[in-house]
Amino acid sequence: MEIESRVRYTKLVVYKHEIMGYLMLNKLSFFLLIIFILSLFLIVYISKTLSAEKPNVTVVLKGLNSEYWELMAAGARKGFQDFGINGKVIAPSDGASVEEQDRFLERVLMESPDSLIIAPIYPDYIRSALEDYVEQDI
Numbered sequence: 001m002e003i004e005s006r007v008r009y010t011k012l013v014v015y016k017h018e019i020m021g022y023l024m025l026n027k028l029s030f031f032l033l034i035i036f037i038l039s040l041f042l043i044v045y046i047s048k049t050l051s052a053e054k055p056n057v058t059v060v061l062k063g064l065n066s067e068y069w070e071l072m073a074a075g076a077r078k079g080f081q082d083f084g085i086n087g088k089v090i091a092p093s094d095g096a097s098v099e100e101q102d103r104f105l106e107r108v109l110m111e112s113p114d115s116l117i118i119a120p121i122y123p124d125y126i127r128s129a130l131e132d133y134v135e136q137d138i
Helices: 002-051 067-083 098-111 127-135
Strands: 056-060 086-090 115-118
Touching: 056 067, 056 098, 067 086, 098 127
Parallel strands: 056 086, 056 115
Antiparallel strands: none
């Protein structure tokens, strides 16, 4: 009887150890699965963040022949840098050439920027050029 009791006790201990080992393995597998899923989400998030293209912005000013417009250009460049934007600032060389500003707008339209910021010299003169931007959803 005592031997039979010891055999049962030994079997119970063995079963207990097997069950505990099985549960530990399942806990470890579950933990590793959670870590794998979290890592996968993190990798996808980082890759989407890094692959997002920077917007292209063009700023067309009246000119760069005064301190005011120089400060405007410097502020735009600083904003491009701070916000991670691909941008450029252009202006007519003489500061008052409507024709040159119109040529800039035509050239910039061919580059198809995401956004255009303009300080027009004569708004009525370049209205048709700006309507082309509206048609292209810029």
